Amino acid sequence: MTSWLLLGATEGGLFDLDATLPLMAVQVVLLTLILNALFFRPVGRTVEEREGYITTSRADAKQKLAQVLRLQADLKEQLKDARKAAQALIVEAEQESDQLYRDAIAEATASANAAREASRRELDSQRDGALGQIQADATKLGDLIVDRLLAPQ
Amino acid sequence: MSPPRRLSDTAYLSQMLPLPLALPLAELEVGQHLYWHLGNLKIHGQVFLSSWVVIGALLALVFVGTRKLERDPRGLQNFLEFLWDYIRDLAREQIGEKAYRDWLPFIGTLFLFIFVSNWGGALLPWKLISLPHGELGAPTADINTTVALALLVSLAYFYAGLSRKGFRYFEYYVEPTPIMVPFKIVEDFTKPLSLSFRLFGNILADELVVAVLAFLVPLVVPLPAMLLGLFTSAIQALIFATLAAYYIGEAVHESHH
Numbered sequence: 261m262t263s264w265l266l267l268g269a270t271e272g273g274l275f276d277l278d279a280t281l282p283l284m285a286v287q288v289v290l291l292t293l294i295l296n297a298l299f300f301r302p303v304g305r306t307v308e309e310r311e312g313y314i315t316t317s318r319a320d321a322k323q324k325l326a327q328v329l330r331l332q333a334d335l336k337e338q339l340k341d342a343r344k345a346a347q348a349l350i351v352e353a354e355q356e357s358d359q360l361y362r363d364a365i366a367e368a369t370a371s372a373n374a375a376r377e378a379s380r381r382e383l384d385s386q387r388d389g390a391l392g393q394i395q396a397d398a399t400k401l402g403d404l405i406v407d408r409l410l411a412p413q
Numbered sequence: 414m415s416p417p418r419r420l421s422d423t424a425y426l427s428q429m430l431p432l433p434l435a436l437p438l439a440e441l442e443v444g445q446h447l448y449w450h451l452g453n454l455k456i457h458g459q460v461f462l463s464s465w466v467v468i469g470a471l472l473a474l475v476f477v478g479t480r481k482l483e484r485d486p487r488g489l490q491n492f493l494e495f496l497w498d499y500i501r502d503l504a505r506e507q508i509g510e511k512a513y514r515d516w517l518p519f520i521g522t523l524f525l526f527i528f529v530s531n532w533g534g535a536l537l538p539w540k541l542i543s544l545p546h547g548e549l550g551a552p553t554a555d556i557n558t559t560v561a562l563a564l565l566v567s568l569a570y571f572y573a574g575l576s577r578k579g580f581r582y583f584e585y586y587v588e589p590t591p592i593m594v595p596f597k598i599v600e601d602f603t604k605p606l607s608l609s610f611r612l613f614g615n616i617l618a619d620e621l622v623v624a625v626l627a628f629l630v631p632l633v634v635p636l637p638a639m640l641l642g643l644f645t646s647a648i649q650a651l652i653f654a655t656l657a658a659y660y661i662g663e664a665v666h667e668s669h670h
Contacts, residue, residue, distance in 0.1 A: 279454035280557035296518035
Protein backbone atom coordinates (compact mmCIF):
# COMPACT_ATOMS: atom_id res chain seq x y z
CA MET A 261 0.00 0.00 0.00
CA THR A 262 2.96 2.32 0.08
CA SER A 263 3.32 2.07 -3.66
CA TRP A 264 1.09 5.06 -4.36
CA LEU A 265 2.98 7.20 -1.92
CA LEU A 266 6.00 7.11 -4.20
CA LEU A 267 5.24 9.71 -6.82
CA GLY A 268 5.19 8.24 -10.29
CA ALA A 269 6.34 4.86 -9.08
CA THR A 270 3.35 3.18 -10.67
CA GLU A 271 0.45 4.42 -12.66
CA GLY A 272 -2.40 5.84 -10.58
CA GLY A 273 -2.62 6.66 -6.89
CA LEU A 274 -3.80 9.56 -4.86
CA PHE A 275 -0.62 11.58 -5.23
CA ASP A 276 -0.14 11.06 -8.93
CA LEU A 277 1.22 14.36 -10.17
CA ASP A 278 1.45 14.68 -13.92
CA ALA A 279 0.68 17.04 -16.79
CA THR A 280 -2.76 17.63 -15.28
CA LEU A 281 -1.11 20.14 -12.95
CA PRO A 282 0.23 22.70 -15.46
CA LEU A 283 -2.79 22.30 -17.73
CA MET A 284 -5.13 22.91 -14.81
CA ALA A 285 -3.08 25.98 -13.86
CA VAL A 286 -3.38 27.31 -17.41
CA GLN A 287 -7.09 26.58 -17.34
CA VAL A 288 -7.54 28.50 -14.09
CA VAL A 289 -5.54 31.46 -15.43
CA LEU A 290 -7.72 31.50 -18.53
CA LEU A 291 -10.82 31.28 -16.34
CA THR A 292 -9.51 34.25 -14.35
CA LEU A 293 -9.10 36.28 -17.54
CA ILE A 294 -12.54 35.34 -18.85
CA LEU A 295 -14.27 35.96 -15.53
CA ASN A 296 -12.46 39.28 -15.25
CA ALA A 297 -13.80 40.33 -18.62
CA LEU A 298 -17.29 38.87 -18.19
CA PHE A 299 -17.96 39.28 -14.50
CA PHE A 300 -15.59 41.24 -12.28
CA ARG A 301 -15.05 44.25 -14.52
CA PRO A 302 -18.66 44.86 -15.71
CA VAL A 303 -20.28 44.10 -12.37
CA GLY A 304 -17.67 46.18 -10.57
CA ARG A 305 -18.30 49.06 -12.93
CA THR A 306 -22.06 48.79 -12.43
CA VAL A 307 -21.78 48.65 -8.65
CA GLU A 308 -19.30 51.51 -8.46
CA GLU A 309 -21.33 53.62 -10.87
CA ARG A 310 -24.35 53.06 -8.68
CA GLU A 311 -22.36 53.94 -5.57
CA GLY A 312 -21.21 57.14 -7.28
CA TYR A 313 -24.75 57.90 -8.38
CA ILE A 314 -26.06 57.39 -4.84
CA THR A 315 -23.32 59.57 -3.36
CA THR A 316 -23.91 62.42 -5.79
CA SER A 317 -27.69 62.22 -5.51
CA ARG A 318 -27.43 62.22 -1.75
CA ALA A 319 -25.16 65.27 -1.81
CA ASP A 320 -27.54 66.88 -4.27
CA ALA A 321 -30.54 66.10 -2.08
CA LYS A 322 -28.73 67.44 0.97
CA GLN A 323 -27.97 70.65 -0.87
CA LYS A 324 -31.57 70.94 -1.98
CA LEU A 325 -32.81 70.30 1.52
CA ALA A 326 -30.55 73.04 2.85
CA GLN A 327 -31.90 75.37 0.19
CA VAL A 328 -35.47 74.46 1.06
CA LEU A 329 -34.81 75.05 4.74
CA ARG A 330 -33.26 78.41 3.95
CA LEU A 331 -36.22 79.39 1.77
CA GLN A 332 -38.61 78.22 4.44
CA ALA A 333 -36.90 80.33 7.08
CA ASP A 334 -36.91 83.25 4.67
CA LEU A 335 -40.60 82.84 3.94
CA LYS A 336 -41.38 82.49 7.62
CA GLU A 337 -39.56 85.74 8.24
CA GLN A 338 -41.50 87.42 5.45
CA LEU A 339 -44.75 86.02 6.76
CA LYS A 340 -44.00 87.35 10.22
CA ASP A 341 -43.21 90.77 8.82
CA ALA A 342 -46.38 90.75 6.74
CA ARG A 343 -48.41 89.74 9.73
CA LYS A 344 -46.87 92.49 11.79
CA ALA A 345 -47.55 95.00 9.02
CA ALA A 346 -51.13 93.84 8.71
CA GLN A 347 -51.54 94.08 12.47
CA ALA A 348 -50.19 97.63 12.44
CA LEU A 349 -52.48 98.49 9.55
CA ILE A 350 -55.48 97.13 11.39
CA VAL A 351 -54.64 99.06 14.52
CA GLU A 352 -54.17 102.21 12.49
CA ALA A 353 -57.43 101.71 10.65
CA GLU A 354 -59.24 101.07 13.88
CA GLN A 355 -57.79 104.21 15.38
CA GLU A 356 -58.71 106.16 12.30
CA SER A 357 -62.25 104.93 12.20
CA ASP A 358 -62.53 105.57 15.90
CA GLN A 359 -61.31 109.09 15.31
CA LEU A 360 -63.76 109.58 12.48
CA TYR A 361 -66.57 108.27 14.58
CA ARG A 362 -65.69 110.52 17.43
CA ASP A 363 -65.32 113.49 15.13
CA ALA A 364 -68.64 112.78 13.55
CA ILE A 365 -70.28 112.43 16.95
CA ALA A 366 -68.70 115.64 18.12
CA GLU A 367 -69.75 117.44 15.02
CA ALA A 368 -73.30 116.14 15.24
CA THR A 369 -73.47 117.03 18.91
CA ALA A 370 -72.17 120.47 18.17
CA SER A 371 -74.64 121.09 15.38
CA ALA A 372 -77.45 119.73 17.48
CA ASN A 373 -76.47 122.02 20.30
CA ALA A 374 -76.29 124.94 17.96
CA ALA A 375 -79.71 124.18 16.54
CA ARG A 376 -81.14 123.84 20.00
CA GLU A 377 -79.52 127.05 21.04
CA ALA A 378 -80.90 128.84 18.02
CA SER A 379 -84.38 127.54 18.50
CA ARG A 380 -84.25 128.43 22.18
CA ARG A 381 -83.12 131.88 21.30
CA GLU A 382 -85.92 132.25 18.77
CA LEU A 383 -88.38 130.94 21.28
CA ASP A 384 -87.17 133.44 23.81
CA SER A 385 -87.41 136.26 21.40
CA GLN A 386 -90.86 135.22 20.26
CA ARG A 387 -91.91 134.87 23.87
CA ASP A 388 -90.49 138.26 24.65
CA GLY A 389 -92.29 139.58 21.61
CA ALA A 390 -95.47 137.92 22.66
CA LEU A 391 -95.10 139.14 26.22
CA GLY A 392 -94.51 142.66 24.95
CA GLN A 393 -97.58 142.38 22.76
CA ILE A 394 -99.61 141.07 25.63
CA GLN A 395 -98.27 143.85 27.81
CA ALA A 396 -99.23 146.35 25.22
CA ASP A 397 -102.61 144.80 24.68
CA ALA A 398 -103.17 144.64 28.43
CA THR A 399 -102.22 148.23 28.80
CA LYS A 400 -104.48 149.18 25.96
CA LEU A 401 -107.30 147.17 27.44
CA GLY A 402 -106.70 148.66 30.83
CA ASP A 403 -106.73 152.06 29.32
CA LEU A 404 -109.86 151.20 27.49
CA ILE A 405 -111.49 149.96 30.65
CA VAL A 406 -110.44 153.03 32.53
CA ASP A 407 -111.74 155.15 29.73
CA ARG A 408 -114.97 153.34 29.69
CA LEU A 409 -115.36 153.58 33.41
CA LEU A 410 -114.47 157.12 33.53
CA ALA A 411 -116.36 157.95 30.53
CA PRO A 412 -119.41 160.05 30.93
CA GLN A 413 -122.14 157.89 31.91
CA MET B 414 -4.59 -0.29 -14.00
CA SER B 415 -2.66 -3.33 -12.90
CA PRO B 416 -4.00 -5.98 -10.50
CA PRO B 417 -1.58 -5.20 -7.63
CA ARG B 418 -2.94 -1.65 -7.53
CA ARG B 419 -6.46 -2.83 -6.91
CA LEU B 420 -5.33 -5.11 -4.14
CA SER B 421 -3.37 -2.37 -2.42
CA ASP B 422 -6.34 -0.03 -2.54
CA THR B 423 -8.60 -2.66 -1.11
CA ALA B 424 -6.16 -3.38 1.67
CA TYR B 425 -5.96 0.31 2.42
CA LEU B 426 -9.71 0.72 2.73
CA SER B 427 -10.21 -2.47 4.68
CA GLN B 428 -7.78 -1.20 7.26
CA MET B 429 -9.82 1.97 7.60
CA LEU B 430 -13.06 0.12 8.26
CA PRO B 431 -13.61 -2.21 11.20
CA LEU B 432 -15.86 -4.43 9.13
CA PRO B 433 -15.29 -7.72 7.38
CA LEU B 434 -15.40 -6.22 3.94
CA ALA B 435 -14.51 -8.11 0.88
CA LEU B 436 -13.59 -6.93 -2.58
CA PRO B 437 -16.63 -4.74 -3.41
CA LEU B 438 -15.07 -1.76 -1.64
CA ALA B 439 -12.57 -1.56 -4.42
CA GLU B 440 -15.44 -0.03 -6.35
CA LEU B 441 -14.71 3.19 -4.52
CA GLU B 442 -11.73 3.36 -6.84
CA VAL B 443 -9.51 5.57 -4.75
CA GLY B 444 -6.55 6.84 -6.68
CA GLN B 445 -7.61 5.56 -10.06
CA HIS B 446 -7.65 7.89 -12.99
CA LEU B 447 -8.96 8.03 -16.50
CA TYR B 448 -5.70 8.62 -18.34
CA TRP B 449 -5.59 10.67 -21.49
CA HIS B 450 -2.36 10.81 -23.42
CA LEU B 451 -1.19 14.04 -24.99
CA GLY B 452 1.96 13.09 -26.85
CA ASN B 453 3.95 11.42 -24.12
CA LEU B 454 2.21 13.40 -21.39
CA LYS B 455 -0.42 11.82 -19.21
CA ILE B 456 -3.35 13.78 -17.86
CA HIS B 457 -6.27 12.89 -15.64
CA GLY B 458 -9.29 12.95 -17.91
CA GLN B 459 -11.94 12.78 -15.21
CA VAL B 460 -10.53 15.91 -13.53
CA PHE B 461 -10.72 17.85 -16.75
CA LEU B 462 -14.20 16.59 -17.57
CA SER B 463 -15.61 17.67 -14.23
CA SER B 464 -13.64 20.93 -14.26
CA TRP B 465 -15.16 21.74 -17.66
CA VAL B 466 -18.60 21.19 -16.20
CA VAL B 467 -17.69 23.51 -13.30
CA ILE B 468 -16.21 26.16 -15.60
CA GLY B 469 -19.16 25.84 -17.96
CA ALA B 470 -21.61 26.33 -15.11
CA LEU B 471 -19.70 29.37 -13.87
CA LEU B 472 -19.46 30.93 -17.30
CA ALA B 473 -23.14 30.26 -18.02
CA LEU B 474 -24.16 31.88 -14.74
CA VAL B 475 -21.94 34.88 -15.36
CA PHE B 476 -22.91 35.19 -19.00
CA VAL B 477 -26.65 35.07 -18.35
CA GLY B 478 -26.39 37.29 -15.28
CA THR B 479 -24.39 40.09 -16.86
CA ARG B 480 -26.12 40.27 -20.22
CA LYS B 481 -28.12 43.32 -19.26
CA LEU B 482 -26.62 45.18 -16.31
CA GLU B 483 -28.85 47.90 -15.00
CA ARG B 484 -28.64 50.51 -12.32
CA ASP B 485 -31.70 48.98 -10.69
CA PRO B 486 -30.56 45.36 -10.44
CA ARG B 487 -33.04 42.65 -11.22
CA GLY B 488 -33.02 38.87 -10.79
CA LEU B 489 -29.66 37.23 -11.35
CA GLN B 490 -27.84 40.56 -11.33
CA ASN B 491 -28.65 40.88 -7.64
CA PHE B 492 -27.01 37.55 -6.94
CA LEU B 493 -23.93 38.36 -9.01
CA GLU B 494 -23.58 41.72 -7.32
CA PHE B 495 -23.86 40.02 -3.95
CA LEU B 496 -21.05 37.65 -4.98
CA TRP B 497 -18.95 40.54 -6.26
CA ASP B 498 -19.49 42.49 -3.08
CA TYR B 499 -18.60 39.48 -0.94
CA ILE B 500 -15.38 38.85 -2.86
CA ARG B 501 -14.49 42.53 -2.84
CA ASP B 502 -14.90 42.70 0.94
CA LEU B 503 -12.75 39.59 1.31
CA ALA B 504 -9.99 40.93 -0.95
CA ARG B 505 -10.11 44.43 0.46
CA GLU B 506 -9.91 43.21 4.03
CA GLN B 507 -6.90 40.96 3.39
CA ILE B 508 -4.96 42.85 0.72
CA GLY B 509 -5.70 46.41 1.73
CA GLU B 510 -7.31 49.38 0.06
CA LYS B 511 -4.41 50.20 -2.26
CA ALA B 512 -3.71 46.94 -4.06
CA TYR B 513 -6.89 44.91 -3.81
CA ARG B 514 -8.29 45.98 -7.17
CA ASP B 515 -5.50 44.26 -9.11
CA TRP B 516 -6.08 40.99 -7.32
CA LEU B 517 -9.84 40.93 -6.99
CA PRO B 518 -10.38 38.84 -10.17
CA PHE B 519 -7.77 36.27 -9.14
CA ILE B 520 -9.09 35.88 -5.59
CA GLY B 521 -12.65 35.83 -6.89
CA THR B 522 -11.87 33.20 -9.49
CA LEU B 523 -10.15 31.01 -6.90
CA PHE B 524 -13.13 31.30 -4.58
CA LEU B 525 -15.75 30.68 -7.25
CA PHE B 526 -13.86 27.85 -8.94
CA ILE B 527 -13.14 26.02 -5.69
CA PHE B 528 -16.60 26.61 -4.30
CA VAL B 529 -18.42 25.45 -7.41
CA SER B 530 -16.01 22.49 -7.75
CA ASN B 531 -16.59 21.40 -4.18
CA TRP B 532 -20.33 21.78 -4.27
CA GLY B 533 -20.54 20.35 -7.76
CA GLY B 534 -18.63 17.31 -6.56
CA ALA B 535 -21.04 16.89 -3.68
CA LEU B 536 -24.34 17.75 -5.37
CA LEU B 537 -24.16 16.56 -8.98
CA PRO B 538 -25.01 12.89 -9.61
CA TRP B 539 -21.70 12.05 -11.24
CA LYS B 540 -22.24 8.35 -10.64
CA LEU B 541 -24.76 8.30 -13.48
CA ILE B 542 -21.88 8.70 -15.91
CA SER B 543 -19.53 5.77 -15.67
CA LEU B 544 -16.02 6.06 -17.00
CA PRO B 545 -13.79 3.16 -18.04
CA HIS B 546 -11.34 4.12 -15.28
CA GLY B 547 -11.68 6.39 -12.26
CA GLU B 548 -14.82 8.33 -11.52
CA LEU B 549 -16.07 11.85 -11.87
CA GLY B 550 -16.10 14.05 -8.79
CA ALA B 551 -14.95 17.38 -7.50
CA PRO B 552 -11.90 18.55 -9.50
CA THR B 553 -10.50 19.74 -6.17
CA ALA B 554 -10.35 16.17 -4.89
CA ASP B 555 -7.38 15.64 -7.20
CA ILE B 556 -3.97 16.67 -5.92
CA ASN B 557 -3.01 18.10 -9.31
CA THR B 558 -5.76 20.70 -9.19
CA THR B 559 -5.03 21.85 -5.67
CA VAL B 560 -1.27 21.99 -6.25
CA ALA B 561 -1.88 23.96 -9.44
CA LEU B 562 -4.05 26.43 -7.54
CA ALA B 563 -1.56 26.68 -4.66
CA LEU B 564 1.38 27.26 -7.01
CA LEU B 565 -0.60 29.95 -8.79
CA VAL B 566 -1.08 31.60 -5.41
CA SER B 567 2.68 31.40 -4.76
CA LEU B 568 3.43 32.96 -8.14
CA ALA B 569 0.78 35.58 -7.50
CA TYR B 570 2.18 36.74 -4.21
CA PHE B 571 5.77 36.79 -5.48
CA TYR B 572 4.64 38.77 -8.50
CA ALA B 573 2.52 41.07 -6.36
CA GLY B 574 5.42 41.82 -4.00
CA LEU B 575 8.05 42.22 -6.70
CA SER B 576 5.92 44.33 -9.02
CA ARG B 577 4.84 46.66 -6.25
CA LYS B 578 8.05 46.99 -4.28
CA GLY B 579 10.80 45.76 -6.59
CA PHE B 580 13.70 44.23 -4.74
CA ARG B 581 12.55 45.91 -1.58
CA TYR B 582 10.18 42.96 -1.47
CA PHE B 583 12.98 40.90 0.05
CA GLU B 584 13.09 43.22 3.04
CA TYR B 585 10.08 41.20 4.08
CA TYR B 586 12.44 38.29 4.78
CA VAL B 587 14.48 40.21 7.34
CA GLU B 588 11.60 41.74 9.21
CA PRO B 589 11.47 42.18 12.09
CA THR B 590 14.96 40.67 12.46
CA PRO B 591 17.37 38.84 10.10
CA ILE B 592 16.95 35.77 12.30
CA MET B 593 13.65 35.30 10.51
CA VAL B 594 15.27 34.61 7.12
CA PRO B 595 15.28 30.78 7.30
CA PHE B 596 11.74 30.71 8.65
CA LYS B 597 10.47 33.02 5.96
CA ILE B 598 12.13 30.92 3.28
CA VAL B 599 10.61 27.77 4.72
CA GLU B 600 7.27 29.57 4.73
CA ASP B 601 7.48 30.04 0.97
CA PHE B 602 7.43 26.26 0.69
CA THR B 603 4.94 25.50 3.42
CA LYS B 604 2.40 27.99 2.11
CA PRO B 605 1.61 26.18 -1.16
CA LEU B 606 2.04 22.83 0.55
CA SER B 607 -0.49 23.58 3.26
CA LEU B 608 -2.87 25.31 0.84
CA SER B 609 -2.93 22.38 -1.56
CA PHE B 610 -3.05 19.60 1.00
CA ARG B 611 -5.70 21.26 3.12
CA LEU B 612 -8.06 21.58 0.19
CA PHE B 613 -7.22 18.21 -1.31
CA GLY B 614 -7.47 16.38 2.02
CA ASN B 615 -10.74 17.94 3.04
CA ILE B 616 -12.53 17.36 -0.23
CA LEU B 617 -11.19 13.87 -0.77
CA ALA B 618 -11.98 12.90 2.81
CA ASP B 619 -15.49 14.26 2.45
CA GLU B 620 -16.06 12.30 -0.75
CA LEU B 621 -14.64 9.15 0.80
CA VAL B 622 -16.73 9.43 3.94
CA VAL B 623 -19.89 9.95 1.96
CA ALA B 624 -19.02 7.14 -0.44
CA VAL B 625 -18.19 4.69 2.32
CA LEU B 626 -21.29 5.58 4.33
CA ALA B 627 -23.48 5.36 1.24
CA PHE B 628 -21.96 2.03 0.44
CA LEU B 629 -22.60 0.67 3.94
CA VAL B 630 -26.03 2.18 4.57
CA PRO B 631 -27.51 3.60 1.39
CA LEU B 632 -30.41 5.44 3.05
CA VAL B 633 -30.59 8.42 5.44
CA VAL B 634 -27.34 7.68 7.33
CA PRO B 635 -25.03 9.45 4.84
CA LEU B 636 -27.18 12.59 4.92
CA PRO B 637 -25.54 14.24 7.97
CA ALA B 638 -22.12 13.49 6.49
CA MET B 639 -23.29 15.02 3.20
CA LEU B 640 -24.53 18.17 4.93
CA LEU B 641 -21.31 18.42 6.88
CA GLY B 642 -19.48 17.92 3.58
CA LEU B 643 -21.33 20.84 2.01
CA PHE B 644 -20.41 22.98 4.98
CA THR B 645 -16.72 21.98 4.84
CA SER B 646 -16.67 22.50 1.10
CA ALA B 647 -17.88 26.05 1.42
CA ILE B 648 -15.50 26.73 4.29
CA GLN B 649 -12.55 25.32 2.34
CA ALA B 650 -13.27 27.58 -0.61
CA LEU B 651 -13.44 30.55 1.72
CA ILE B 652 -10.24 29.53 3.53
CA PHE B 653 -8.33 29.07 0.31
CA ALA B 654 -9.40 32.41 -1.09
CA THR B 655 -8.83 34.21 2.21
CA LEU B 656 -5.35 32.74 2.66
CA ALA B 657 -4.42 33.53 -0.94
CA ALA B 658 -5.55 37.11 -0.40
CA TYR B 659 -3.71 37.23 2.91
CA TYR B 660 -0.43 36.06 1.33
CA ILE B 661 -0.75 38.65 -1.42
CA GLY B 662 -1.60 41.28 1.16
CA GLU B 663 1.47 40.29 3.17
CA ALA B 664 3.64 40.63 0.07
CA VAL B 665 2.37 44.10 -0.88
CA HIS B 666 2.22 45.38 2.68
CA GLU B 667 4.42 48.42 3.29
CA SER B 668 6.02 48.20 6.69
CA HIS B 669 6.47 51.44 8.56
CA HIS B 670 10.12 52.37 8.95
